[in-house]
Amino acid sequence: MPAVNNVLVVGGGLAGSATAIHLAARGIAVDLIDVMPDVAVLGSGITLQGNALRELHRLGVWERxxxxxxxxDSVGLRAPDGTLLVEMPDARTGGPDLPAAMGMPRPALARILLERAGEAGAEVRFGLAVTALECDPAGVDVSFSDGSTGRYDLVVGADGIRSTVRRLIGVETGIRATGMGIWRAFGPRPASVTRTDLCYGGPCYIAGYCPTGEDSLYAYLVEDARNRGALSAGERLETMRELASAYHGPWDEIRAALDDPERIHYTWFETHVLPPPWHRGRVVLVGDAVHSCPPTLAQGGAQALEDAAVLTELLDKHDRVDEQLWTAFTDRRHARANAVVEASNQLGQWLLDREQGDVPGLMRRIAELVSQPA
Ligand SMILES: Cc1cc2nc3c(=O)[nH]c(=O)nc-3n(C[C@H](O)[C@H](O)[C@H](O)COP(=O)(O)OP(=O)(O)OC[C@H]3O[C@@H](n4cnc5c(N)ncnc54)[C@H](O)[C@@H]3O)c2cc1C
Structure with missing residues (x-):
């Protein structure tokens, strides 16, 4: 008998939709809510590493x-003038049957996962938030933003780095900016872009791109965190074009297609890891709500999916919600997620400090770690 019969999952990102799929597929009644009005507004592009692909396979969405x-299956290093310096095979951390990495438009990935959650039996609702949680030993009473209420055996807070669920259960976490900001643009894929290429020279710490489909890619430029919030749409476009003008090769075509400010985003890198426990009573947190890293290793999505897999496996194996279950959960997840966050931060810090650092050694260590199923 699973430890729970009905569950509320708050947040329809990777952690929340994966949690909902795993639970609903085991016959557990799941309500999944997201504060956003619909799936189409959920971001631009994402790089998924092999261990994320392994989780997507387990979720039954790999084909889609x-x-x-x-x-x-490889990553390129380029000089700012576009010269390809080296092409290196990328570790297949999801196993030999899956590619090393994949780019996806985020809305497409979200749609696939949420459709699968619905097919598995989860009730998915958008435009809805949680306003209050009352926990007792047997369950959780929940108030929603539309005035409705519900009672659940368990609430899963998968509502991201600024988690409302985390705040409602009184958990404090130390989110800090790492000192870097990233410009990202979604656009058409030039034929020359067939994998991620990175450039570590020029005016930016990193200039990179990732193909996300036959016709699409996202490109990014990482700089010192600056106060860019007051820029108008036109100024955002101009700033990214200006920074990109130092990069050539495929960047020439990418830059030429940078013409829509709506497809350009700027944000700072932030990080935190919540020490165990990750629950209070019958409310548990997963994904970016408990750990988040700059995307220097592109592991945030994988870690969110792994949280979902481990939590739901334990809920299935244990016949009650108790401290043993919660200890088993953080024993399996905290050290691994923490290692990934620390390594991601370290890569950024070496760049900020202009220090060489043992990048290949760090990458190898993390690849070995995440190659082991969570
Ligand atoms: C600039 C940048 C680039 C990144 N690139 C990559 C990458 O290439 N590869 C990678 O693996 N990772 C990347 N990451 C990290 C990755 O995006 C996250 O680790 C991952 O999305 C975490 O998933 P999540 O489901 O925990 O949270 P989120 O994706 O943040 O999802 C949380 C969901 O909760 C919803 N929500 C929020 N508040 C409420 C509320 N009060 N009520 C209901 N719903 C709510 C939100 O609408 C959202 O849908 C990147 C992160 C950043 C900042």
Whole structure:
């Protein structure tokens, strides 16, 4: 008997939709809510590493993801003038049957996961938030933003780095900016872009791109965190074009297609890891709500999916919600997620400090770690 019969999952990102799929597929009644009005507004592009692809396979969506995304098995290093310095095979951390990495448009990935959650039996609702949680030993009473209420055996807070659920259960976490900001643009894929290429020279710490489909890619430029919030749409576009003008090769075509400010986003890198426990009573937190890292290793999504897999496996194996279950959960997840966050931060810090650092050694260590199923 699973430890729970009905569950509220708050947040329809990777952690929340994966949690909902795993639970609903085991016959547990699941309500999944997201504060956003619909799936189309959920971001631009994402790089999924092999261990994320392994989780997507377990969720039963691999075929659909493969059809809509763009997979590759190597990473290139380029000089600012576009010269390809080296092409390195990327570790297949999801196993030999899956590619090393894949780019996807985020809305497509979200749609696939949420459709699968619905097919598995989860009730998915958008435009809805939680306003209050009352926990007792047997369950949780929940108030929603539309005035309705519900009672659940368990609430899963998968509502991201600024988690409302975390606040409602009184958990404090130390989110800090790492000192870097990232410009990202979603656009058409030039034929020359068939994998991620990175450039570590020029005016930016990192200039990179990732193909996300036959016709699409996202490109990014990482700089010192600056106060860019007051820029108008036109100024955002101009700033990204200006920074991109130092990069050539495929960047020439990428820059030429940078013409829509709506497709350009700027944000700071932030990080935190919540020490165990990750629950209070019958409310538990997963994904970015408990750990988040800058995307220097592109592991945030994978870690969110792994949280969901481990939590739901334990809820299935244990016949009650108790401290043993919660200890088993953080024993399996905290050290691994923490290692990924620390390594991601370290990569950024070496760049900020202009220090060489043992990048290959760090990458190898993390690849070995995440190659082991969570
Ligand atoms: C600039 C940037 C680039 C990144 N690139 C990559 C990458 O290439 N690869 C990778 O693996 N990771 C990447 N990451 C990290 C990755 O995006 C996250 O780790 C991952 O999305 C975490 O998933 P999540 O489901 O925990 O949270 P989120 O994706 O943040 O999802 C949370 C969901 O909760 C909803 N929500 C929020 N508040 C409420 C509320 N009060 N009530 C209901 N719903 C709510 C939100 O609408 C959202 O849908 C990147 C992060 C950043 C900042």
């Amino acid at each position: 993801v493969r059809e809509e995304g763009y997979s590759f």
